[in-house]
Amino acid sequence: MRIGVVAVQGAFLEHEIALGRLGVHCIELRQKKDVLQSYDAIILPGGESTVQGKLLKELDMFEIIQSQINDGMPVLGTCAGMILLAEHISNDSREYFKTLPVTVRRNAYGRQLGSFHIKHTFASFGEIPMTFIRAPYIESADPNVQILAKVDEKIVAVQYLNQIALSFHPELDNDTSVYERFIKQITKSQSLQLK
Numbered sequence: 001m002r003i004g005v006v007a008v009q010g011a012f013l014e015h016e017i018a019l020g021r022l023g024v025h026c027i028e029l030r031q032k033k034d035v036l037q038s039y040d041a042i043i044l045p046g047g048e049s050t051v052q053g054k055l056l057k058e059l060d061m062f063e064i065i066q067s068q069i070n071d072g073m074p075v076l077g078t079c080a081g082m083i084l085l086a087e088h089i090s091n092d093s094r095e096y097f098k099t100l101p102v103t104v105r106r107n108a109y110g111r112q113l114g115s116f117h118i119k120h121t122f123a124s125f126g127e128i129p130m131t132f133i134r135a136p137y138i139e140s141a142d143p144n145v146q147i148l149a150k151v152d153e154k155i156v157a158v159q160y161l162n163q164i165a166l167s168f169h170p171e172l173d174n175d176t177s178v179y180e181r182f183i184k185q186i187t188k189s190q191s192l193q194l195k
């Protein structure tokens with residue numbers, strides 16, 4: 001299994017280290033030739049969605065990644081990555097992949113509560129640590145979107161088909177639940193391809 005981690009800006013290295021601990025090999029997607037290689041899944045890391053979106057377009061990587069997601073490649077978007085996946089951004093007119101039928105709000109917790117750390121239930125895993133940094137949350141989601149975590153009535157983790165999106169940063173904590181779920185999903189999608 002090889003995971004392509006988008007590495008144009010933001011916290012990509014932390015994902016690579018976390019996955020490396022689980023024995024998963026990552027490659028960095030920095031330029032067009034990288035997204036033409038073969039890999040089994042994509043990570044869109046946290047960082048600054050506006051910068052990442054702009055760079056991916058300028059580097060001619062955007063449409064290729066968008067097609068890979070539309071074709072069913074498993075993708076994990078964290079924080080800025082969630083914003084890039086969202087169909088709508090309620091407080092920004094910019095548009096990115098639009099593959100995830102949700103409306104997100106950028107910097108949704110405001111300036112004062114910009115960053116915080118909690119423990120909260122995630123899917124069937126029980127409580128896991130969640131680190132939020134100038135995070136978005138999901139204001140509304142299509143009924144087909146599965147909600148994996150809600151904190152204070154706000155949706156902070158979802159899955160829709162091949163896409164998992166999180167408001168928080170699993171790469172900054174030692175808990176591996178999110179990666180385990182993602183790896184299971186990749187394995188499932190690989191076995192479906194073999195059939």
Ligand code: GLN
Nearest residue numbers: 046047048049079080134
């Ligand atoms: N506020 C950032 C954005 O809008 C996201 C923050 C993060 O990824 N930690 O892109």
